[in-house]
Amino acid sequence: MRAYIARRLLQAVAVVFGVITLMFFMFRLMPADPTTMLVEQGLSDEARQALLEQWGLTGSMAEQYWRYLVNMATGNFGSSFFYQKPAWDVLLPMIINTAWIAVPGMLLGALVGCALGIRVGWARRGSATERAGIFLATIIRGVPSFVLGIFMLAIFSTWLRWLPGFGMGQLGLTDDFGRYFTSSFFLHLVLPVATLAIFFIPENLLLMRSGVVENRGEDYIELVRAKGVSESRVAWHAARNSMLPVITWLFPALAETVAGIIVIEVVFSWPGVGRELVLAVGRQDYPVAQAAFFVLAVMIVLANLLADLVYVKLDPRVTYT
Amino acid sequence: MTVSAAKSTKAREALALWSATKRKTIFAPLLDTFDLLVRDRFALAGMIIIGLFLLVALFGHMIAPYDPTQTLRSPDGGLARLQPPSMRHWLGTTAYAKDVLSQLLVGTRVAFIVGISAALVVGFISTLLGLLSGYYGRYVDDIIMRFTDFAMSIPTLPIAIVAVAILGSSLRNIIIVIALLFWRNGARIVRSVVLTEKEKVYVQAARAAGASHTYIMVTHILPNVIPVAFLWMTMSTAFAILAEASLSFLGLGDPNTTSWGQMLNIAFTTGSSRTAWWWVIPPSLCLVLLISSIYVVGRAYEEKTNPKLRKA
Numbered sequence: 001m002r003a004y005i006a007r008r009l010l011q012a013v014a015v016v017f018g019v020i021t022l023m024f025f026m027f028r029l030m031p032a033d034p035t036t037m038l039v040e041q042g043l044s045d046e047a048r049q050a051l052l053e054q055w056g057l058t059g060s061m062a063e064q065y066w067r068y069l070v071n072m073a074t075g076n077f078g079s080s081f082f083y084q085k086p087a088w089d090v091l092l093p094m095i096i097n098t099a100w101i102a103v104p105g106m107l108l109g110a111l112v113g114c115a116l117g118i119r120v121g122w123a124r125r126g127s128a129t130e131r132a133g134i135f136l137a138t139i140i141r142g143v144p145s146f147v148l149g150i151f152m153l154a155i156f157s158t159w160l161r162w163l164p165g166f167g168m169g170q171l172g173l174t175d176d177f178g179r180y181f182t183s184s185f186f187l188h189l190v191l192p193v194a195t196l197a198i199f200f201i202p203e204n205l206l207l208m209r210s211g212v213v214e215n216r217g218e219d220y221i222e223l224v225r226a227k228g229v230s231e232s233r234v235a236w237h238a239a240r241n242s243m244l245p246v247i248t249w250l251f252p253a254l255a256e257t258v259a260g261i262i263v264i265e266v267v268f269s270w271p272g273v274g275r276e277l278v279l280a281v282g283r284q285d286y287p288v289a290q291a292a293f294f295v296l297a298v299m300i301v302l303a304n305l306l307a308d309l310v311y312v313k314l315d316p317r318v319t320y321t
Numbered sequence: 322m323t324v325s326a327a328k329s330t331k332a333r334e335a336l337a338l339w340s341a342t343k344r345k346t347i348f349a350p351l352l353d354t355f356d357l358l359v360r361d362r363f364a365l366a367g368m369i370i371i372g373l374f375l376l377v378a379l380f381g382h383m384i385a386p387y388d389p390t391q392t393l394r395s396p397d398g399g400l401a402r403l404q405p406p407s408m409r410h411w412l413g414t415t416a417y418a419k420d421v422l423s424q425l426l427v428g429t430r431v432a433f434i435v436g437i438s439a440a441l442v443v444g445f446i447s448t449l450l451g452l453l454s455g456y457y458g459r460y461v462d463d464i465i466m467r468f469t470d471f472a473m474s475i476p477t478l479p480i481a482i483v484a485v486a487i488l489g490s491s492l493r494n495i496i497i498v499i500a501l502l503f504w505r506n507g508a509r510i511v512r513s514v515v516l517t518e519k520e521k522v523y524v525q526a527a528r529a530a531g532a533s534h535t536y537i538m539v540t541h542i543l544p545n546v547i548p549v550a551f552l553w554m555t556m557s558t559a560f561a562i563l564a565e566a567s568l569s570f571l572g573l574g575d576p577n578t579t580s581w582g583q584m585l586n587i588a589f590t591t592g593s594s595r596t597a598w599w600w601v602i603p604p605s606l607c608l609v610l611l612i613s614s615i616y617v618v619g620r621a622y623e624e625k626t627n628p629k630l631r632k633a
Contacts (some may be wrong), residue, residue, distance in 0.1 A: 015474045022475070026487060135363065136622055144563055146570045146585065148604040150594050158595040186516030206620075259478030263567055267589070277479055278571050281486040289483060296479045304474055 003214035004118050005309065012305045019297040024068050025288055028061075077294070082280070087287040091273060095295060098272035108193065109200025114239075114246065115159060116201070116206025121237040122216065133205065141202035144271045145260040149195050149267030156191060164188050166269050192268045199260045206245065211242025212308070220257060258296055335576050358624045364621035367614035374611050378433040386410075389424040389579045392417065398602035406599050413599035416591040425577045425603050431580040432562045434610060435496055439561035442500035443507055444554040447614040448546060450504070451511025456538055463489050465508070472505040478567060485573045495568060495616055499561045507553040518545045552622055559615040563572075583627055 035050030071077070077087040157165035164187055215221065215238040215277030224237050269275070277292035279285075358364040393414060394400060400418040404410055413422035432452060454465040481498050488494045517522070519542060527537050568574055569582025572590070581604035588594045594601050 011470075015471055018471050019475065023581045026480075026483060046357075048434055065402055132478045132618070135617075138614045140611070142559070142569075142611075142616050143609050144566055144582075144605075144612070146567065146582075147608060150585065150589060150601060150605070154598075154601070256477055257566060258476045259564075261479055263570065264484075266571060274479075277482060278573075281482055282572065289486075293476075293479050297474070300476050301474050 001312065004312065008305060008308050016081060016298060019301075020069070022066075022293070023290055023293060024065055027286055036201050072294075077291035080236075080280075080285055082112075082283050082285040082288065087291040090288055091276065091291050091295060093293075094271055094273045094276050096157060097270065098265070098274065099263065099268060100189060101264070101272065104189075105193045105196025105198055106257065108197040110246075112197065112206050113201040113204025113242070114208045117182065117205040117246075118212055118235060118239045118242075119214025120205065122238070123211035125213075133209070136201040137205045138208075140198065141206070143199075145199045145263045146267055149192075149264050150161055151265065152191050152195050165191050165192050181289050188268075192264050192270050195264050195268075196260060199256060201266070205245045206282050208242055210238070211245050215241050242301045244311070245312060247314065257299060322375025329572065332481075334549055340501055343358065343558075344482070344598045361621045361625075364597040364618050367617035367621075370610055370614040371618070374429055374607075375433065377426055378429040380428050384419075385423035385426045386424045389419060389427045391419065393420060394418070403593060403597055412603055413597070415587065415600055416593050416597070417587070421600050424584055425581070425607065428579050428584060429607070431492065431565070431575075432532075432608075434492065435499065435565040436558040436562040436615075438496050439499045439503065440554040443557040443561075446500070446504035447507025447511050447553060448543075449549045450508040451519040451540055451550075452515055452542065452546065454508065455512040456534070456542065462512075466512070469505050469508050476503075477502050478564070479629060480570060481564060481578050482571065482573060485568060488571050490575055495575065496561075499564045502564070503557045503560050507550065507557065510553055511550055514546050514549050515542055518542050552619060555615060555619045555622065559612045559619070561589045561614055562608070562615075571632055581584055581605075628630075 035181075036155050075088060077091075080087045083090050115139075116133065120130055120137075123129035123133070150209065153165040156163045162290070164184075166188075212235070221234060221238055224234050258274070261272070262278065264270070265272040265275035266278055273292050273295050277289055280292060282287040353451075358368065392400065393410075395404070395409075402414065402415050402418045404414045406413045409419050410422065410598045412425065414420055415424070450465050450469070454462045480497075482503065482549050484498045485494060488498070524537060526543055527541060565574070565580065566582030566585075570589070572586050574580055574583045574586070584604045585594070585601065588597060588600045
């Protein structure tokens with residue numbers, strides 16, 4: 001068990017290392033080095049050389065790679081061309097902003113999705129509940145997150161004027177975590193979180209439903225039913241065993257969900273990591289783009305790691321060596 | 322009377338002959354499932370919708386009333402900006418005075434080009450890697466699966482954003498990037514089928530009879546893998562269309578083509594998406610209809626091929 005966790009941790013580190021290496025080569029595939037656009041703005045040759053050195057773009061590929069690894073290990077992502085300050089300082093507050101919509105949105109989506117999934121999975125095969133549930137889930141799953149966002153914005157913000165849909169609103173004046181606890185911030189939070197939750201529900205619903213359908217024919221369900229407990233308790237037995245596949249699927253599905261988060265951040269002008277990645281790419285501010293990509297990749301690796309560790313706790317049948 | 326009877330016997334004979342021959346091809350399982358799909362009402366509706374979109378993709382540029390890139394003027398000479406639907410412009414015009422209907426019709430083709438080409442590449446890579454990995458096992462399996470694990474942990478859209486920004490946002494690059502992202506789950510799914518299939522007695526019998534590995538893989542295992550690979554390709558088509566639309570919506574689409582995602586991008590960035598419903602609803606609806614239809618068909622197909630989900 002301990003060996004398994006150790007191996008899993010090692011694997012996570014290896015993946016992060018792989019992502020970093022991939023990033024190194026991708027950002028060096030760029031047709032022109034980033035100074036060319038600064039040269040056009042009247043940069044002298046010496047200044048350009050100094051900049052190249054500062055960004056670690058001089059020397060052989062191996063040297064560059066080594067310096068790059070050292071920089072990454074020490075958390076040095078270079079300086080943003082656009083903000084004129086370290087890329088990490090730009091991103092740090094944005095990571096918190098992203099977490100504010102990502103965590104509640106996904107938890108809410110998973111919760112509602114699973115609850116509905118149990119309901120649909122337990123319904124009589126071929127009943128109206130089952131057909132409607134699956135049909136709606138499949139349709140909603142086909143709605144791109146930006147379409148969902150644009151319509152939420154148009155309906156609740158422009159048409160009904162119930163909720164704001166742009167940015168984060170007024171934050172508190174203090175510099176600590178308490179500044180998020182303003183009513184304006186929470187009002188701005190509602191639409192992005194709701195959109196993310198809706199985006200996340202169908203996948204959970206369908207997975208949970210498949211699990212329940214597969215489990216409901218098992219002998220142990222008959223046994224529970226024979227004991228004379230209520231139907232909802234019987235359903236709960238099937239549901240508990242259906243959660244394992246949901247959990248294993250949920251976390252890898254994060255890789256796809258991040259896509260939803262990026263787009264939702266853009267639609268609601270939410271100053272998070274995803275939106276910053278898109279903006280940085282547009283501004284050719286590649287230290288920030290690189291750092292934002294790194295943050296998103298690490299988020300997914302961590303989530304996967306968490307999923308596997310939770311799984312160890314949840315499923316006593318599996319032995320790990 | 323007798324003529325039609327004779328005709329129908331002939332037709333029946335032909336059908337019997339056709340179904341006898343179709344068993345021989347590796348696509349036989351697909352044709353069987355197609356028969357089943359036609360009987361599923363939702364799947365049939367989905368296939369009809371996809372078929373209609375395909376027609377638009379093929380002939381859309383012919384029926385488009387205007388050139389989608391042309392800046393239009395109203396009869397009084399001014400630019401026809403943000404006009405609501407009228408007889409001249411059935412779906413109104415954009416903020417840059419382009420015809421929405423024409424853009425919509427022409428944009429359909431981009432969705433199909435991206436979806437189908439990405440799915441073909443995805444199908445090829447995942448079938449190949451899944452076959453090799455599952456059949457040979459041991460270190461081949463180890464190498465391919467560790468590589469797949471790694472690929473699985475790369476966030477899809479972020480890497481697509483970075484890659485397209487670096488390589489340039491041409492339609493070809495977008496397709497390549499998308500295809501390189503979605504093979505990973507497919508390879509795993511194919512591998513799991515190969516693992517169960519290769520343990521069957523007939524494979525050992527073929528091996529004992531002197532068949533080569535390649536021969537067994539192609540003639541015995543591949544036909545059993547095709548339905549699963551095809552299911553994944555179907556889903557990949559939807560993923561690819563969605564990914565292209567997302568990239569285009571973020572402003573990273575091919576600037577030389579007109580796509581649904583790009584229409585929404587322009588509507589959103591010009592701030593018209595809150596008011597110009599005639600510009601926003603059509604591409605949104607088309608994306609939802611097409612992607613959902615593919616999902617519905619894929620889902621029905623999965624129900625037919627996965628005995629565990631089949632109705633008791």
